[in-house]
Amino acid sequence: MSLYERIGGTPAVDAAVDIFYRKVLADERISEFFDTVDMEAQHIKQKAFLTMVFGGPNEYTGKDMREAHKHMNLTEEHFNAVAENLVATLKELEVAEEDINEIVNIALSVKSDVLNQ
């Protein structure tokens, strides 16, 4: 069984996205990047992000990641803040420890692209 199937597929993403989006909006370190006029569009972006880190079907490439984040001047602190909120979301949903580790590893795999390093 894949990671995505194990944690519950699309319904799991649906359950996680509101919790995660609420956390990043309330986190002063990064809220400016998420506080956009069109909350629905932003919500869909978060859903795509979570689907990716949950090992679900996605068409993200390293190049997309780099392009999308290039102009934001992101730092290590920003990346860590997102990762912390991700982990807190997963814990709230009682995702198993080893699955959380696997998800964090997927997130870390795009770190250099996101930070444009």
Place this chain on the structure above:
Amino acid sequence: MTTLTYKPDGEEQAFAINLNEGETVLDGLLRHGHDVPHGCRAGICQSCIIASDSDNIPERAQQGLKETHKKLGYFLSCSCVPSAPMSLHPARLDAAKKTAKVLEKTHLSDNIVRLRVEKVFDYRPGQFATIWKDQHIARSYSIASLPANEQFIEFHIKRIPEGCFSSWAYDELTEGHEIQLQGPLGECFYVKSDTEQALFLAGIGTGLAPLYGIVRDALQQGHTGNIDLVIAAKQSESYYLVEPLLQMEERFPQLHIHFISQKITQRWPTNNLIEGDVYDEIKKLVPDFKHRKVFLCGAESFVRKMKKQCFLAGANMRDILSDPFLAFGA
């Protein structure tokens, strides 16, 4: 092989689309040369939404969509492999203009006029329509009537000083006049699913019009859960429809109406008028939005701010429906 029909915007005729075994609707449309926006192809990004009039839309193709979108027949074409014929068209179709006669015109307050026009299309309370003054000038207004028991479509039009449309509607438009109507539009309406779910509705100014329709629709469909209706205004004297609202509150114990005004300018018949800042007062009224269905209508800035506030206070994104009133370009 499944055969679909697809009618693009602006085309008179529908095209036949033959799907290969296991092929998605999106792939079939693209293969036949139709231009359909799309993105992730994984049922996530929602950019490939199209609509169908058929009642056999596969459940999987509507996963993650709002209930109102499902009701309008919207689905994700990338996630739809139909086993039976379907008829398709793009979502958010621009409805054609229809001619409707003005049946009644009544002044509701110093600056709000009520128009009742012929019911030339069916709609859901909470949706809106665009009224055309002539070939060039049009404005969108929410529909305040109920389709089930009223044989007219009702609009509440607020007079804007020097507004070229509202002055016309206020001063020149008369009963018997024919107007051009386009609709119904919008996705902010009540869908009967969980009748015990708590509902929260907030509107400012004529944002009351769609909410008035939505509340009556919910009650009529047998909603028994708690319903909080917040009506915000700068000054209490600008409230309208107060009598029917208070009567409705008396009749339905599950309905609670809260008038929140920055300034109280006159005596009030009941004790549900609060003086204060609408955002702060709503925080006090409803500290937790978890499991609530939220409807927000009125000025765009109000809707945007409330949407964030409700979401941060625990409402699910999918449970927040809104109808921001956008300013029209001249």
